[in-house]
Amino acid sequence: MSYLLFQISFACYLLATAAYFYFFFKQDSLLRRIARGGFFVAAGLHTIYILVRYFEAGHTPITSIHETVSFFAWSIACCYLSFRWRYTVKNFGTFASLMVFILMLIASLASREIVPLPPNLQSWLLPVHASISIVGDAFLALAAIGGGMYLLQERELKQKRFGFLFSRLPSLEALDKLNNHCISIGFPLMTLGMVTGYIWARQIWGGQDWHWDSKIVWSMITWLLYAGLMHQRFVMGWRGRRASLMTIVAFCAVLLTFWFLLVGGHK
Numbered sequence: 001m002s003y004l005l006f007q008i009s010f011a012c013y014l015l016a017t018a019a020y021f022y023f024f025f026k027q028d029s030l031l032r033r034i035a036r037g038g039f040f041v042a043a044g045l046h047t048i049y050i051l052v053r054y055f056e057a058g059h060t061p062i063t064s065i066h067e068t069v070s071f072f073a074w075s076i077a078c079c080y081l082s083f084r085w086r087y088t089v090k091n092f093g094t095f096a097s098l099m100v101f102i103l104m105l106i107a108s109l110a111s112r113e114i115v116p117l118p119p120n121l122q123s124w125l126l127p128v129h130a131s132i133s134i135v136g137d138a139f140l141a142l143a144a145i146g147g148g149m150y151l152l153q154e155r156e157l158k159q160k161r162f163g164f165l166f167s168r169l170p171s172l173e174a175l176d177k178l179n180n181h182c183i184s185i186g187f188p189l190m191t192l193g194m195v196t197g198y199i200w201a202r203q204i205w206g207g208q209d210w211h212w213d214s215k216i217v218w219s220m221i222t223w224l225l226y227a228g229l230m231h232q233r234f235v236m237g238w239r240g241r242r243a244s245l246m247t248i249v250a251f252c253a254v255l256l257t258f259w260f261l262l263v264g265g266h267k
Contacts, residue, residue, distance in 0.1 A: 002056055003112060005049035006070070010104045012042030013077075017101040020094040024168060039097055043077040050074060057114045060127035062134065065262050066110035071131075072258070073103035075138035079182075083142065089178050090170040095145045123203065129196040136189025137254050140226070143182035144251035147244035150175040154241055176239055179247055183233070187226045194223060218257040225250040 016038035023031035050071065053061040061067040080096040153169040156162070229246045232238040
């Protein structure tokens, strides 16, 4: 049952992404409605899949590579949909849907086997720490997408190319607000995720020397990058290109931390 739900939601994400990109080129309002509807249906089916997987596994499905990447894709989809209730950013769905589709593709290639939780993961802190951290990363992913769009639009303006991309990308002001909004939510969630992770680590390992684990080191580096970005944006007044570049660099650190987590797991 869960396998079928995953495949259907994956197919819906694919169709929504294709419709978004077709709309990006053709600018047909019907295609936009189809893309939005398809993406909403895909996210809904994905939600049901995660719930079914939860009951099948007997624990929150965020422990294997397949589950974690799938949950990350679902988080980005839901964060994007929640974002759309308050803000309208032209063609943002095209790039957000592409990232979700790529993550779903990766999840589809990973083993879907349900593995029993080892004793050290059987804690109420597992769903709290992991879900908060991944949702925070999802908002930071959206900020990075906005940062990339900002750099594309800025290049169009500097080179005075007021054609294809310029007419399809949002204004620099809208993208800067998007960046600000997503980081303002993502960074506190990342911080809360690190705090709950620290509590969990103390619960499992006590006073043992676990502080220099690669996942923890990269998590700290990532947190410091975003802390620096927050300081520069809200204290020093960073805007525009510098903030967008820093957002992309910091998200690369998020992906690297995510990679160490997937490869090494919680041991």
